[in-house]
Amino acid sequence: xxxxxxxxxxxxxxxxxxxxxxxxxxxxxxxxxxxxxxxxxxxxxxxxxxxxxxxxxxxxxxxxxxxxxxxxxxxxxxxxxxxxxxxxxxxxxxxxxxxxxxxxxxxxxxxxxxxxxxxxxxxxxxxxxxxxxxxxxxxxxxxxxxxxxxxxxxxxxxxxxxxxxxxxxxxxxxxxxxxxxxxxxxxxxxxxxxxxxxxxxxxxxxxxxxxxxxxxxxxxxxxxxxxxxxxxxxxxxxxxxxxxxxxxxxxxxxxxxxxxxxxxxxxxxxxxxxxxxxxxxxxxxxxxxxxxxxxxxxxxxxxxxxxxxxxxxxxxxxxxxxxxxxxxxxxxxxxx
Numbered sequence: 001x002x003x004x005x006x007x008x009x010x011x012x013x014x015x016x017x018x019x020x021x022x023x024x025x026x027x028x029x030x031x032x033x034x035x036x037x038x039x040x041x042x043x044x045x046x047x048x049x050x051x052x053x054x055x056x057x058x059x060x061x062x063x064x065x066x067x068x069x070x071x072x073x074x075x076x077x078x079x080x081x082x083x084x085x086x087x088x089x090x091x092x093x094x095x096x097x098x099x100x101x102x103x104x105x106x107x108x109x110x111x112x113x114x115x116x117x118x119x120x121x122x123x124x125x126x127x128x129x130x131x132x133x134x135x136x137x138x139x140x141x142x143x144x145x146x147x148x149x150x151x152x153x154x155x156x157x158x159x160x161x162x163x164x165x166x167x168x169x170x171x172x173x174x175x176x177x178x179x180x181x182x183x184x185x186x187x188x189x190x191x192x193x194x195x196x197x198x199x200x201x202x203x204x205x206x207x208x209x210x211x212x213x214x215x216x217x218x219x220x221x222x223x224x225x226x227x228x229x230x231x232x233x234x235x236x237x238x239x240x241x242x243x244x245x246x247x248x249x250x251x252x253x254x255x256x257x258x259x260x261x262x263x264x265x266x267x268x269x270x271x272x273x274x275x276x277x278x279x280x281x282x283x284x285x286x287x288x289x290x291x292x293x294x295x296x297x298x299x300x301x302x303x304x305x306x307x308x309x310x311x312x313x314x315x316x317x318x319x320x321x322x323x324x325x326x327x328x329x330x331x332x333x334x335x336x
Contacts, residue, residue: 072316079309086303098310108311110286111294114201115318118208118272118290123265126209127258130216135246137217138224148221152214159274166207167279170194194279197287204288208275212268216261223257224250259326266322270315291315 079098083089102108133151137144154162169176170193178190193203227250235245273292276284282297284290291311299308 075309076313078306079313081306083306084303085299085305089306098307101307102310102314107286107289107294111289111291111311112314114286114288115270115290115292115315117201118205119266119269119318122205122208122212122269123262125205126213126216126265127261129209129213130261131220131251131254133213133217134220134224137221148218152218154211155215157211159272160278162207162211163275163278166203167194169207170203197285200285200288204272204276204279208269208272212265215264219257219261220254223254227253259329263323263326267319270319291318 077091077094078089080094080096081089081091082097137148141147157165168174172178172190172192172195175193177193181187181189191199193199231249232245235249240248270292272290273296276288276290276293277296280288280293282293282301284293292315295308295311295315298304298311
């Protein structure tokens with residue numbers, strides 16, 4: 001009886017082994033034969049969303065790759081040459097001479113400093129003003145929609161229109177700014193706002209803040225309206241004052257709105273070339289010069305293309321330094 005049992009056991013083991021050997025390839029994550037696996041991968045790839053969507057994003061992606069990123073790469077190569085804009089650039093001897101020249105150029109130092117001041121002051125002031133106006137509008141004021149539309153209207157204007165408007169506003173004789181100061185008895189404060197080196201940059205920052213604080217107001221208002229009323233009520237029940245309520249409870253929840261608005265403001269600050277060009281031309285002076293104006297002046301007015309390309313790459317690095325971390329954070333959050 002014991003021998004018979006052993007024989008039955010051996011037969012069952014052989015049968016099981018035979019079944020495993022002759023079993024069909026699994027498609028549910030188990031062991032799969034090599035040929036079937038490759039065929040399954042090919043069929044899944046042919047049915048994938050990537051391949052199905054390729055005709056829609058492929059052509060524009062190639063165009064962006066060539067005309068945007070290709071142009072950026074070519075601009076970087078040009079900055080490593082000594083090309084003056086005449087003839088063809090010499091790619092045989094590339095060097096960092098133009099970037100070394102930037103380090104000793106007083107005009108570049110002034111333009112770089114002014115660009116940083118413009119970025120920081122314009123961005124911070126626009127965020128603060130936009131937040132305060134958004135909190136005011138969030139109190140259910142009368143004619144809220146009308147006020148919101150009027151306050152956001154400057155955002156729809158181009159830099160050219162804004163520059164012409166503020167060149168009249170800052171006019172030392174007939175400008176509205178000085179007229180208002182004279183009418184309230186502060187004639188001693190009237191200035192030649194766009195001629196005095198002490199006030200040029202401040203006047204530019206104020207005008208740009210007027211144009212873009214409405215955008216910040218809309219972004220913050222959307223963030224405020226997304227916060228549940230229960231949090232306001234709970235804070236008031238705990239005895240929190242209005243200032244403490246917004247400082248400790250509401251404003252910390254507006255980080256996403258702040259980050260989104262900051263990126264947009266920085267990009268527009270870096271693109272303020274139109275505004276300054278209309279006001280001052282290619283020579284705004286060291287007190288108001290910024291990198292974008294310097295790039296245009298060096299490349300197209302002085303015909304120093306390699307040096308202008310080096311300034312452009314510094315400007316591109318500044319923009320990438322702001323947008324890069326933002327995209328990384330959005331990717332980590334799963335929002336890209």
